[in-house]
Amino acid sequence: YNTVQGGLDSIVRGLASTPHEKLDRFIVSGLTKNLFADPADSLGLDLAALNIQRGRDHGLPGYNAWRVLCGLPRARSFDDLATEIPDASTRAKLADLYSHVDDIDLFAAGLAERSVPGGLLGPTFTCLIGRQFRELRKGDRFWFENQGQFSQRQLGEVRKVTLARVLCDNTDDTSSMQRHVFELPGPGNRRVSCASIPQMDLSAWRESATVVGQVRDFFTDYFGGLRG
Known part of the structure; x- marks a missing residue:
């Protein structure tokens, strides 16, 4: 907030010249141990666990069902995930945590997928986020490109x-x-x-x-x- 040093505007200009970090399946401890912690050094919530639990609370299907929706083949075994999740240790951890490939939570496997060319997310998350934004646009009667909004x-x-x-x-x-x-x-x-x-x-x-x-x-x- 020190405007003499450039203030927030200088931070925005700096961000426009800074490369983004690469995305991987790991989440920083500030989000997995200290989310909303008060005081800051106390034990907080775990965002990854919350996301998984939200999916279960809302009755979301497992990761395999979303693969099929997005045009990927249904995995019959954990080894069938190798194309989208090439890291063998990650697939082994999923096999250790889940008794069947159909049980894998969407958030856990979606984050573990290899990024699509030119993107940050794997094919499943790329598909779902793209579909979500498309449906939001189509369902918004005030969308600026809809007929009758503007000349x-x-x-x-x-x-x-x-x-x-x-x-x-x-x-x-x-x-x-x-x-x-x-x-x-x-x-x-x-x-x-x-x-x-x-x-x-x-x-x-x-x-x-x-x-x-x-x-x-x-x-x-x-x-x-x-x-x-």
């Missing part, structure tokens, strides 16, 4: 908005940013002036003089009739 010109302006533009507009002393913020600055994604990053033109929402005149005439006639 084609307005949609064109909305689609100009990028995270780079948002950061330029809402942080102090940010004069440049790479166009693809989630990718590191580099030869194909160099930092450019904020002035060169497309910006929404709000005039697309300005009522035309003709429409305004028609509305004014309507209300003039309407209220004039009431007075009469």
